[in-house]
Amino acid sequence: MPDLPSTVQQAAYDLKSESSDPLCAYIYDLPALRRHVSGIVRALPANCDMFYATKANPALPVLQALSPIVQGFEVASGGELDWVRQHFPDTPVIFGGPGKLASELENALDQRVELIHVESLLELRRLCNLAEHRQTRQDILLRINLELPSAPSTRLTMGGVPTPFGMEERCIADALAILAQQDWVRLRGFHFHLMSHQLDHHRHLALIERYLDTVRGWEHQFGLTVDQINVGGGIGINYVEPAQQFDWADFHAGLTNLLARYPDRPWRLRFECGRALTAACGYYVAEVLDIKACGDEWFAICRGGTHHFRTPAAQAHNHPFQVLPDAKGPTDGPNIVNAPVTLVGQLCTPKDVFARQVYGQTLCLGDLVVFQYAGAYAWNISHHEFLMHPHPREYFID
Ligand SMILES: Cc1ncc(COP(=O)(O)O)c(C=O)c1O
Structure with a gap:
C-alpha cells in the first residue's frame, strides 16, 4: 500500500x-499539520519565536490550525494583511516584502502591525513621514541583504548576491540618520531572509551564526542595542529525496548551543517559515x-x-x-x-x-x-x- x-x-x-x-x-491533513508544527515550535530555544509566512498557504483552515501554535503571522502585502487581520484581529502580525505602497504602510499603521520590515531607505522615509503626519508610533526592523563570503548554496536566493530585497549593509548609517530625525518610528532590530530551499541544517546554523555575529558588530559600530533579530524562513522541503528532510532535531540542538554563545545579548530570534511548516x-x-x-x-x-x-x-x-x-x-x-x-x-x-x-x-x-x-x-x-x-x-x- x-x-x-x-x-x-x-x-x-x-x-x-x-x-x-x-x-x-x-x-x-490538519491534525498532521498541528503535530508537525507543534513539534518544531515546542523544541525551539526559549528566546525564539516562530511566525508563519502566510504567503506559503493563506487558506483560512490552515491559518486557524496554526494560530494557536505559532507566535504570529508574517504578511507580505496589504492583501495578506487584510486577510489575516479580518480573521485574527489579535494575532501578532509582522509585515515585510519589497515595494510596499504608501497606502499599505498606512494600513499597517491602522492595523497594529507589530513590526514592519523596511526594505529600502525610500520606504523608511515614507514610513517616517506617514507615522509623523498621523502621530502614530511604529516599530521596525531593517531588512539587510548581507554580504556573504560565498554565494548561498540554494536555488532560490534573496540575498548574499545582488537582489532587489532589503538594503545593502552600507545603508545602515543612512537609515539610522533618518530615524534619528524623528520620534515616531523606532528601530528594534534587523531582518534577514537570504534564501529558500535550505535543506542542510549545518549550513543554516552557520548562516544564523553569521547574522548574530554581524548584528553584534553593528551594535558595537553604531552604539545600538537591538532586541529583535528576524532570521527569516527558507528551511526547505526535499522534493527529490522525500525520505531525507531537514533535520529539525539536530537543528534545534545546534541552535540551543549557538545561542548560548551570546549570553549577554537581550535578543529574541524570530523565524518566519512558510514551506517547512505547511508543505x-x-x-x-x-x-x-x-x-x-x-x-x-x-x-x-x-x-x-x-x-x-x-x-x-x-x-x-x-x-x-x-x-x-x-x-x-x-x-x-x-x-x-x-x-x-x-x-x-x-x-x-x-x-x-x-x-x-x-x-x-x-x-x-x-x-x-x-x-x-x-x-x-x-x-x-x-x-x-x-x-x-x-x-x-x-x-x-x-
Ligand atoms: C521575506 C521572506 N520571509 C519568509 C519567506 C518564507 O520562505 P519559506 O517558505 O522558504 O520558509 C519568504 C519567501 O519567499 C520571504 O521572502
Missing part, C-alpha cells in the same frame, strides 16, 4: 466516489483520465494540471507522488504495465508536466495520483483561470 496517511487515502477515495467525473482535489500537510489528487503511448514513451493525462498545482513547473522538478489504485480494479485500459510514465495535466502546453519518466509500475485509468508536499506554494501560486477548467475540490481533514 502507498505510504500515505490512511485518513488521506480514505478522503481521496470518498471524494472520488462522490462524482461521476474524474477527481481533482486538494486534501489538507507536508497538503496533497494534490489527480485521477488518471487517459493513457497513451507516443514513440517509446507513455503519458498519463491526469484530471487538473499545473494551473492548479504549479509547484513542479515552478521548481522544475519531478514532484513526489503515490498512486492509489482505483478501488474498482483495473479497467480494460489502456493501462501501463511496469513502464516509466510522464504524468501530465489537461493543459494545451508541453509545460504542463508533474513528473517525467517516473514510476515504472502499473498505472491504470481511474487510479488516483496523489502528489505529496502540496501544502505550500501550490494552489496559491498557480494560474487558476488558464483554460477555464473548474477549480479542484478542496477538502480539509480535521
Whole structure:
C-alpha cells in the first residue's frame, strides 16, 4: 500500500466516489499539520519565536490550525494583511516584502502591525513621514541583504548576491540618520531572509551564526542595542529525496548551543517559515483520465494540471507522488504495465508536466495520483483561470 496517511487515502477515495467525473482535489491533513508544527515550535530555544509566512498557504483552515501554535503571522502585502487581520484581529502580525505602497504602510499603521520590515531607505522615509503626519508610533526592523563570503548554496536566493530585497549593509548609517530625525518610528532590530530551499541544517546554523555575529558588530559600530533579530524562513522541503528532510532535531540542538554563545545579548530570534511548516500537510489528487503511448514513451493525462498545482513547473522538478489504485480494479485500459510514465495535466502546453519518466509500475485509468508536499506554494501560486477548467475540490481533514 502507498505510504500515505490512511485518513488521506480514505478522503481521496470518498471524494472520488462522490462524482461521476474524474477527481481533482486538494486534501489538507490538519491534525498532521498541528503535530508537525507543534513539534518544531515546542523544541525551539526559549528566546525564539516562530511566525508563519502566510504567503506559503493563506487558506483560512490552515491559518486557524496554526494560530494557536505559532507566535504570529508574517504578511507580505496589504492583501495578506487584510486577510489575516479580518480573521485574527489579535494575532501578532509582522509585515515585510519589497515595494510596499504608501497606502499599505498606512494600513499597517491602522492595523497594529507589530513590526514592519523596511526594505529600502525610500520606504523608511515614507514610513517616517506617514507615522509623523498621523502621530502614530511604529516599530521596525531593517531588512539587510548581507554580504556573504560565498554565494548561498540554494536555488532560490534573496540575498548574499545582488537582489532587489532589503538594503545593502552600507545603508545602515543612512537609515539610522533618518530615524534619528524623528520620534515616531523606532528601530528594534534587523531582518534577514537570504534564501529558500535550505535543506542542510549545518549550513543554516552557520548562516544564523553569521547574522548574530554581524548584528553584534553593528551594535558595537553604531552604539545600538537591538532586541529583535528576524532570521527569516527558507528551511526547505526535499522534493527529490522525500525520505531525507531537514533535520529539525539536530537543528534545534545546534541552535540551543549557538545561542548560548551570546549570553549577554537581550535578543529574541524570530523565524518566519512558510514551506517547512505547511508543505507536508497538503496533497494534490489527480485521477488518471487517459493513457497513451507516443514513440517509446507513455503519458498519463491526469484530471487538473499545473494551473492548479504549479509547484513542479515552478521548481522544475519531478514532484513526489503515490498512486492509489482505483478501488474498482483495473479497467480494460489502456493501462501501463511496469513502464516509466510522464504524468501530465489537461493543459494545451508541453509545460504542463508533474513528473517525467517516473514510476515504472502499473498505472491504470481511474487510479488516483496523489502528489505529496502540496501544502505550500501550490494552489496559491498557480494560474487558476488558464483554460477555464473548474477549480479542484478542496477538502480539509480535521
Ligand atoms: C521575506 C521572506 N520571509 C519568509 C519567506 C518564507 O520562505 P519559506 O517558505 O522558504 O520558509 C519568504 C519567501 O519567499 C520571504 O521572502
